[in-house]
Amino acid sequence: MADSATNTPTSQVSRVVADDSEVARVLTRMAHQILEANHGAENLVLLGIPTRGVQLAKRLAALIESIEQHPVRQGELDITMYRDDLRANPTRNPARTSIPGSIDNSTVVLVDDVLFSARTIGAAFDALRDLGRPKAVRLAVLVDRGHHELPVAADHVGRTIHTAADERVAVLVTELDGRDAITITRTAQLGGQA
Amino acid sequence: MRHLLSCADLDLATATAILDLAEEMQQVQSRPVKKLPALRGRTIVNIFFEDSTRTRTSFEIAGKWLSADTINVSAKGSSVSKGESLRDTMLTLDAMGVDAFVIRHGSSGAAAQVASWVKAQVVNAGDGQHEHPTQALLDAYTMRQHFRLMGNDGFAGKKIAIVGDLLHSRVVRSNVLLQQVLGGEVVLVAPPTLVPTGVETWGCEVTGDLDSVIEEADIVMMLRVQRERMAGGFFPTEREYTESFGLTPERLAKLKNSAGICHPGPMNRGVEISSAAADAANSLVLDQVAAGVAIRMSVLYHLLGSNEGAAK
Numbered sequence: 001m002a003d004s005a006t007n008t009p010t011s012q013v014s015r016v017v018a019d020d021s022e023v024a025r026v027l028t029r030m031a032h033q034i035l036e037a038n039h040g041a042e043n044l045v046l047l048g049i050p051t052r053g054v055q056l057a058k059r060l061a062a063l064i065e066s067i068e069q070h071p072v073r074q075g076e077l078d079i080t081m082y083r084d085d086l087r088a089n090p091t092r093n094p095a096r097t098s099i100p101g102s103i104d105n106s107t108v109v110l111v112d113d114v115l116f117s118a119r120t121i122g123a124a125f126d127a128l129r130d131l132g133r134p135k136a137v138r139l140a141v142l143v144d145r146g147h148h149e150l151p152v153a154a155d156h157v158g159r160t161i162h163t164a165a166d167e168r169v170a171v172l173v174t175e176l177d178g179r180d181a182i183t184i185t186r187t188a189q190l191g192g193q194a
Numbered sequence: 195m196r197h198l199l200s201c202a203d204l205d206l207a208t209a210t211a212i213l214d215l216a217e218e219m220q221q222v223q224s225r226p227v228k229k230l231p232a233l234r235g236r237t238i239v240n241i242f243f244e245d246s247t248r249t250r251t252s253f254e255i256a257g258k259w260l261s262a263d264t265i266n267v268s269a270k271g272s273s274v275s276k277g278e279s280l281r282d283t284m285l286t287l288d289a290m291g292v293d294a295f296v297i298r299h300g301s302s303g304a305a306a307q308v309a310s311w312v313k314a315q316v317v318n319a320g321d322g323q324h325e326h327p328t329q330a331l332l333d334a335y336t337m338r339q340h341f342r343l344m345g346n347d348g349f350a351g352k353k354i355a356i357v358g359d360l361l362h363s364r365v366v367r368s369n370v371l372l373q374q375v376l377g378g379e380v381v382l383v384a385p386p387t388l389v390p391t392g393v394e395t396w397g398c399e400v401t402g403d404l405d406s407v408i409e410e411a412d413i414v415m416m417l418r419v420q421r422e423r424m425a426g427g428f429f430p431t432e433r434e435y436t437e438s439f440g441l442t443p444e445r446l447a448k449l450k451n452s453a454g455i456c457h458p459g460p461m462n463r464g465v466e467i468s469s470a471a472a473d474a475a476n477s478l479v480l481d482q483v484a485a486g487v488a489i490r491m492s493v494l495y496h497l498l499g500s501n502e503g504a505a506k
Contacts, residue, residue, distance in 0.1 A: 078218075081232035081260075081495070091195070091500040093211050094218055130227040 013186050017161060020180040023142075026158040027056070030140055031063035033156045037138065038107055041070040045103055045134070047077040049112045049124060050095035055173040056142055057111035073100040077110070077131075082123035103132040109156075113171035115141040118152035143182055145169045195496050196503045197309045197316045201327045201371035209375050212492045213335050219488040219495075222259060233262035236498050239287055242298040242319070243269040248459065248486070249319050249328075253296045256490035262293075262498070280304070281311055288312040294498055297321075302364075313505040315497050323364055323390075329458055330368035332489040334376060336481045337413050340454040349378035355407045357383040357439055358417030358466050361390050361428070365417065365458050370396050381407050385439065387428040404439055408448050415456040416441050416467045432465055441471040454478045 018026065038044050041064050048057030054076045061074035080086070080094035110124050121139060128137060140156035145163045159182060163169060168185040172178075195208065204212075222228055238257045242250050250266065257264035267287070269275070274283055284295070294315040297305050302322030309316040320326040337354070341347060354373060360366050360382055373380045380398040382389070393400055401407060408414065419435060429435045436442065441455065446468065449455075455467075455477045463469050472479060497503050 081230040081499075086232060086499055087501045089500060090502050091496055094215060094495075096218060097221065126231065130225065130229060132226060 014183050016181050016183050018159060018182040020174075023158075023180040023182065026142065027059055028063055030142075030156050030158055031060050031067060034060065034109055034138075034140060035064060035068060037155065041065070041068040041072050043106045043135070044072050045100065045106045045108045046072060046074040047099070047108055047110055048074070049110060049120060050076060050078050052171050052173050052176065053110075053112040055175050056113060056140075056171075060109075060111060060140065073106075075100045077124060077127055079120060079123040079127050082126045084119060084123065097127075099131055103128070103134045105133070105135045107136045107138065108134040109138045109140050111140045113142050114169050115139075115144045115152070115154050115157075116147055116169070118148040118150040121152045122150045142171050143169055197305075197318075198327055198493055198497060199306045199309055199316065199318045200325050201330050201368045201375070203327075204372065204375055206375050208496070209331070209334075209372065212331060212489070212496055213338060215492040215495060216331075216335050216485065216488040219259075219491040220485070222491070223487070228259050229261055230259065231261045232495055233257070233260040233498050236262040236293045237291065238262045238264045238294045238296060238494065238498075239267055239292045239314075240264060240296045240319075241267040241269065241284075241287070243274070243304075244298050244300050244320070246298055246320065248483070249298065252486040253317075253319060253328075253490050253494075255487050256494055259487070260491055260494055262494065280308070284308050284312050288314050293504070294494070315503055317493060317497065320364055323362055325368045325371075326364040327368050327372070328486075328490055328493055329365050330372040331493065332482055332485040333365070333369055333415065333456055333458070334372055335485045335489055336456065336478050337378070337454065339481065339485075340478055341412070344452040346452070349373065349376040352378045352412040353381060353407070353410055354378045354413040354415065355381045355383055355404075355411040356415045356417065357404060357441070359388045359420055359428075360384045360393070360417070361388045362420050363417050367396075369415070370398055378413075381411070383407060383439065385429055385435075402438075404445065405448075408445050409450070411449070411453055413454050413456060414441060414449065415458075416461075416471075418458065418460065419462055419465050421462070436465055440465060441467045443468050443470040446471045446474060449476070451476075456482060459483065 046057045046061050048054035057074050061072045064072045075098045076096050078095040078097045080092050138155040141154045142158040144154055144157045144160045147165055170183045172181045174180050240250055240253050254264045292314045296317045296319050297308055298319040299321050302324035304321045305316055305318035318327055356366055370380050382398055382400045383404050455471055457467055457479045461467050461472055
């Protein structure tokens with residue numbers, strides 16, 4: 001869309017759906033929900049999906065530890081090599097995968113920032129299968145924006161946001177973006193001049 | 195990336211990405227299921243016109259762990275020995291719908307020549323005395339791990355001494371080219387008879403005096419004395435070679451504490467490297483071997499992971 005040569009007047013209209021204090025509240029609620037569903041922090045493994053899912057998994061793990069006073073295992077699960085669109089795109093550099101010990105018979109909570117097409121989660125299931133056999137796999141996402149292309153539903157959702165397909169939902173985290181927020185961006189055409 | 199024929203094909207971003215991914219790939223070796231689906235449905239033919247158990251096996255494992263179908267073609271007993279030309283052999287295999295060739299050949303430039311003929315992507319697994327890029331990448335990978343362990347990251351300012359038979363070694367040229375990208379400073383050490391012509395254009399220091407560089411080297415890479423090629427009288431006796439160019443226990447003692455010792459293998463103990471050096475705590479020889487599969491997985495992924503390198 002960026003057509004700088006002719007300087008077509010497009011603009012990125014971005015609005016903040018949740019600011020840092022709101023994100024903090026949402027994460028705290030999710031931490032409680034994860035604990036409630038698991039009846040405590042026993043046997044729980046939080047796996048963040050890069051990039052921002054990793055930061056969110058760290059936050060949730062810290063919250064769960066402070067609520068339960070019980071350590072929670074937490075790691076990173078990169079799914080690049082399991083993507084169904086790997087070939088169609090330019091070479092992607094996979095991120096780190098680090099699994100804290102065996103996931104056999106544990107309850108794995110996959111953590112991602114935005115649930116959209118759900119293909120990332122589909123790939124994550126395949127990746128998990130190669131890593132062990134958890135007792136259960138659950139999904140926690142900060143934002144569910146709809147438009148799923150696979151039969152996947154999240155168990156723990158921070159915010160459900162109804163979006164148009166051409167909108168972009170971004171989760172910002174302090175560690176990478178300098179602040180916590182959820183934003184929606186829409187690329188709008190301004191005016192109709194040629 | 196379309197082919198990997200030479201380390202000169204690599205820019206800093208690509209070389210770094212290959213080394214970074216190799217780190218991830220090394221972790222796969224400790225998983226219960228040592229397999230990633232990235233190259234599912236791809237076919238890789240390893241065609242080796244020269245014997246090499248180490249390189250061929252590690253390419254084969256690398257391809258299999260990425261879920262590619264890997265097929266080994268040994269040139270011995272094949273149509274090559276019936277007189278078929280290299281071009282016809284490669285075009286025949288190419289016509290079967292191969293996605294990539296990993297090729298080892300005794301003639302310098304063979305891989306590049308093949309790449310100009312076939313639709314498949316080509317990895318040079320050693321061509322004559324020219325290049326062996328994946329060996330240089332696994333050397334760099336091993337060095338990088340070592341530097342990190344010594345608490346001193348990065349290649350900039352590191353002195354890498356490559357010692358021995360520069361003339362017959364394809365590993366040297368690839369290492370020199372790769373270090374030009376990564377930023378390490380290569381010093382070549384060899385008797386004048388084993389220095390290739392044109393070495394002055396390589397842009398690195400060349401010396402015949404190992405003792406003058408041993409104390410400041412961060413890495414010493416000892417090259418194998420290729421006995422099968424030594425009929426040419428390149429040096430008087432093996433003992434004399436060892437005296438001047440071997441990593442003897444005396445020279446081992448002069449190395450910096452943080453220095454690492456590399457050897458592409460197979461080693462001639464007592465000739466270019468003493469057992470004391472080969473088995474020293476700072477010997478990286480086995481780390482190099484361990485890195486082989488991971489580096490080759492990373493290279494194959496960068497070539498075949500996306501369709502962008504395929505023939506249009």
